[in-house]
Amino acid sequence: MTHQPTRPPTTADDAGRGAHRPASRAWLDRCFHITERGSTPAREIRGGVTTFMAMCYILLLNPLILGTPDVTGQAPPHAAVVTATALGAALCTLLMGFIGKVPLALAAGLNVSAALTTQVVPHLTWPQAMGMCVLYGAVIMLLVVTGLREMIMNAIPQALKHAITMGIGMFVALLGLVKAGFVGRGEGGPLTLGLTGKLSGWPVLFFCLTLLLIFMLQARKVPGAILLGIVTGSVVSIAVTKAAHLTDKDWQGTAPALHGSAVAAPDFGLFGHVEFGGWQSLGGLGVGMIVFTLVLAGFFDAMATIIGVGTEARLADDQGRMPGLSRALFVDGAGGAIGGVTGGSGQTVFIESASGVGEGARTGLSAVVTGLLFAACLFFTPLTQLVPAQVASAALVVIGAMMMSAAAHVDWSDRATSVPVFLTVALMPFTYQITAGVGAGVISYTAIRAAQGRRREVGGFMWALTLVFVVYFALHPIENLLGVG
Incomplete structure (x- = not known):
């Protein structure tokens, strides 16, 4: 059942109460349509705080x-x-609060950050990587303005959209396992990753305990399970470190501790460190594929999240249309460029916004509250020293598991669907490349459809995308053949 926006009936009493409403509250009501959407300032503030608590773990993971x-x-x-x-x-x-006027919060997309770490910075500097973020953000804004974003969304089969979500989830989970030390990197690189077979010290034990705790809290439907798990794991880690006199060597890094005050001036050292160019080592096609990868990483989930949370907030109609959708999509696209300029990776809408909606948030005032809380965190960065990397890594695995829920929407009995989905999901973590997974899924999808005599169902956009990926995979052999490799 689709809910429609709640519009309280207007009565003479309501008008009388509005006449005596404080000017500041009346401005809030007009700016954010609070009464029109059946909410109150108190609900919006509560929803904004709840959303912040549900997603502030990004300050540790990014x-x-x-x-x-x-x-x-x-x-x-x-x-x-x-x-x-x-x-x-x-x-x-x-x-998002002031322009989109919807209860959606944005932060650094873990999928975008993962793509930057594994596919961009092995070839470029970090300022050049942030330039890529600005570029992909500009591409998404252009797609929104021209209306192409929705057209592309409709052209890609739903099964491949779910596969991309699941593949990125597996990729993020693998990153968490590697960074926690639970999975060890072999001599040959990512393809030789394998389970260590035993707990290799205190840090891995803290990772395991934190991971299990978060899963148990989620099973009990405890709000803010990820944040609670990280906080609890950090407290236990600090207590054991002091009791057992563990050193930096025991932690294979830096032991959790607060060095100095909990309050410090923000370090804006990365702000504006953006470089365009210096991409010759990648070549034109390589640059294009990386930008395409970053667009994919922040493209599909954002639109689905915006519409999904908007529907939960009773703002969307039967066709998924909701007020301010184009503005919300534009702000989400601008997040890529803003994240590049700030140096914190591309920003995207977080599904955790639904937690604030569950507390009654219906307007952009909730997003403003969440944004102000993130701004306050600028002065408390030393507190992140208390959270061990192994403990924070547990959240990456949990988020990966959550993204795998898209598997429920895939028809696994249809080989024309299940094979492309499998290749997409499997190759992203196995090759340590998001692009490889997407390319394999697209090529296999069109090839199988053509073998079934259903090539017209594929669509012109998917055939063009298939050609691009074929050239991408065959680029090195072609260069060698032409003597330019």
């Missing part, structure tokens, strides 16, 4: 992913990445 050396061996400073993550989330969420 620096964990982005703390990877680039092609020059330089890794961005931890404090600067935390500041960039908080700043990007604050700016984009405030824009």
Whole structure:
């Protein structure tokens, strides 16, 4: 059953109460349509706080992913990445509140950050990678303005959309397992990753305990399960570290501890560090495929999340249309560029926004509250030193598991669907490349449909995309054949 926006009946008493409403509250009501959508300022504030509590784990996870050396061996400073993550989330969420006027919050997309870490910075510097973010954000904004974003969404089969979501989920989960030390990297690179077979010290034990705790809390439907699990795992880690006198060597890194004050000035060292160019090592097609990968990473989930949360907030009609949809999509696209400028990776809408909607949020005021809380976090970056990387990594595995729920929407009995889905999901983590998974899924989908005599069902866009991926996979043999490799 689809819910329609709630519009309270207007009565003489209501008009009288409105006449005595404080000017500030009346401005809020007009700006965010609070009464029109059947909400109150108190509900919006409560919803904004709830959304923040559900997604503030990004301040811990994004620096964990982005703390990877680039092609020059330089890794961005931890404090600067935390500041960039908080700043990007604050700016984009405030824009969503004031422009989109919907209860949606944005922050650094883990799928975008993962793509940057594994596919971009092995070839480029971090400033050049942030330039890629600005570029992909501009592409998405252009797609929104021209109306092509919706056309592309409709052209790609639903099964492949679910496969991309699941594949990225598996990819993010693998990143968490590797960063926790639960999975070890072999001599030959990602393809030789394998289970260590035993707990290799205290850090891996804390990872396992945190992971199990979050899963148990989710099974009990406890609100904010991820954040509660990370906080509990960190407290236990700190207590055991002190009791057992564990050192940095025991942690294979830095032991959790607060060095100095919990409050510090923000480190804006990454702000504006954006470079365009220097992409010669990738070639034109390589640059195009990376931008395409980043667009994919922040493209499909965002539209589905915006419509899904909008429907939950009773803002969408039977066709999934909701007020301010185009504005919300534009702000989401702008998040890619804003994230690149701040240095915190591309920003995208978070599904955790639904937690605030569950608390009664219906308007952009909720997003403004969430954005202000992220802004306040700019001054508390030292607190992230208390969270071990192994504990935070557990959340990556949990998020990957949550993204696998899309498997329920796939018809596994149809080989024409299940094979492309399987290849997409399997190859993303196995090859450590999101692009490889998407390409394999697209090519196999069109090939199987053609073998069935159903080539017309594929559509012109999918055939063009297939050709692009065929060239992408065959690029090195073609270069060698032409003597330009």
